[in-house]
Amino acid sequence: MICERLRWLLSFDPTxxxxxxxxxxxxxxxxxxxxxxxxxxxxxxxxxxxxxxLAQPRPSLAPAVMAAVAVRPHAGAVEQPFxxxxxxxxxxxxxxxxxxxALLLQQSTAAWPPDSHLMTTQLWLNPSWPSDASAWLSLEGxxxxxxxxxxxxxxxxxxxxxAVGFRASQAGHEPARPRR
Amino acid sequence: MQEPSALxxxxxxxxxxxxxxxxxxxxxTYVYNLAYRLLRxxxxxxxxxxxALVRTWHMLPSFRGESRxxxxxxxxxxxxxxxxxxxxxxxxxxxxxxxxxAADPSHLAADPQEIYEAAExxxxxxxxxxxxxxxxxIVITLYYQHGCSYQEIADSLQLPLNTVKTHLxxxxxxxxxxxxxxxxxADDL
Numbered sequence: 198m199i200c201e202r203l204r205w206l207l208s209f210d211p212t213x214x215x216x217x218x219x220x221x222x223x224x225x226x227x228x229x230x231x232x233x234x235x236x237x238x239x240x241x242x243x244x245x246x247x248x249x250x251l252a253q254p255r256p257s258l259a260p261a262v263m264a265a266v267a268v269r270p271h272a273g274a275v276e277q278p279f280x281x282x283x284x285x286x287x288x289x290x291x292x293x294x295x296x297x298x299a300l301l302l303q304q305s306t307a308a309w310p311p312d313s314h315l316m317t318t319q320l321w322l323n324p325s326w327p328s329d330a331s332a333w334l335s336l337e338g339x340x341x342x343x344x345x346x347x348x349x350x351x352x353x354x355x356x357x358x359x360a361v362g363f364r365a366s367q368a369g370h371e372p373a374r375p376r377r
Numbered sequence: 378m379q380e381p382s383a384l385x386x387x388x389x390x391x392x393x394x395x396x397x398x399x400x401x402x403x404x405x406t407y408v409y410n411l412a413y414r415l416l417r418x419x420x421x422x423x424x425x426x427x428x429a430l431v432r433t434w435h436m437l438p439s440f441r442g443e444s445r446x447x448x449x450x451x452x453x454x455x456x457x458x459x460x461x462x463x464x465x466x467x468x469x470x471x472x473x474x475x476x477x478x479a480a481d482p483s484h485l486a487a488d489p490q491e492i493y494e495a496a497e498x499x500x501x502x503x504x505x506x507x508x509x510x511x512x513x514x515i516v517i518t519l520y521y522q523h524g525c526s527y528q529e530i531a532d533s534l535q536l537p538l539n540t541v542k543t544h545l546x547x548x549x550x551x552x553x554x555x556x557x558x559x560x561x562x563a564d565d566l
Contacts, residue, residue, distance in 0.1 A: 208546040208553070238557035242549060244495075245502035245556075246521035254409035258423060259401050262430045266394060269435070 199225050203232050211243045287355045294351015301343050378407040378447045378523055386446055390437050401430055407523055408454055414518040415458035417507050425461050429454045444532055451533035455515060505555040513548035516541055
């Protein structure tokens with residue numbers, strides 16, 4: 198058990214400073230040949246790793262990179278959270294939705310019953326017509342919904358496009374999380 | 378890897394190819410060595426290094442400076458390398474390069490026998506590094522070969538700090554066990 202603890206502590210801190218503060222572990226290290234062998238092997242690993250051997254890439258690497266870069270130069274620092282295509286698409290969708298809504302509103306107004314204002318007056322003067330009032334309200338609600346729904350749908354699509362466009366623009370800023 | 382100056386990065390972001398050539402010259406060795414440790418193949422490492430540096434050029438305008446450039450670059454290389462590695466898994470492994478481990482100048486004045494033994498130990502240890510699981514190999518490479526701190530590794534790999542420390546400890550333990558086993562010191566470490 199103490200062997201396991203000692204080796205873990207040495208693995209976390211190969212300098213041995215953590216172990217040095219614990220007299221029990223120090224005594225164990227002095228008396229356990231296997232742990233001493235582990236400590237010696239770990240010191241050898243540290244020494245070998247700390248040598249930081251860096252291999253040199255081929256001399257052709259940098260020219261190859263610069264040649265590839267010359268073929269496709271970037272446009273410089275452009276902070277564009279949304280692309281032009283996205284803006285045009287959103288504007289077109291919103292405009293279309295507004296035009297459709299306006300047309301439907303116009304049609305529903307043109308098809309208005311000529312005596313609808315009389316019905317409204319009667320409703321105010323004599324509120325004892327619950328069934329007629331209910332029917333009138335239902336009709337008005339349907340017409341309003343016909344006019345407003347396309348506008349709402351257009352705005353919803355525009356908002357969705359904004360979210361997708363913004364997410365896409367953010368994805369290009371930082372490399373993605375490594376896959377595990 | 379030393380952090381490039383803000384001026385150099387700004388010039389690169391503005392599309393200055395000469396500045397980017399300077400940047401490539403300063404980072405290519407580190408990118409190549411990280412790529413080699415990931416892929417364990419010289420040709421593949423060169424391809425990955427080239428790909429990573431070309432992507433760096435195109436992605437630099439979107440680098441916001443929220444993290445260090447080196448951290449950002451390591452993350453890019455590791456992401457590309459892991460994707461590349463997944464494609465290479467089906468291929469048979471090639472033998473490690475002879476002499477890929479560079480000489481350590483601190484041993485130049487020592488006994489030839491000591492030089493040989495130290496070089497042999499380095500070769501054994503780095504071969505053992507190549508045999509480690511990807512997650513351990515990457516942290517060992519970034520910590521020892523690239524001189525990154527725990528925090529920089531955590532930022533580069535987007536891992537919790539304690540996970541990085543645990544990966545390093547496990548990797549060291551595996552390497553020590555491997556070295557002790559090869560040297561015949563103990564078989565049951």
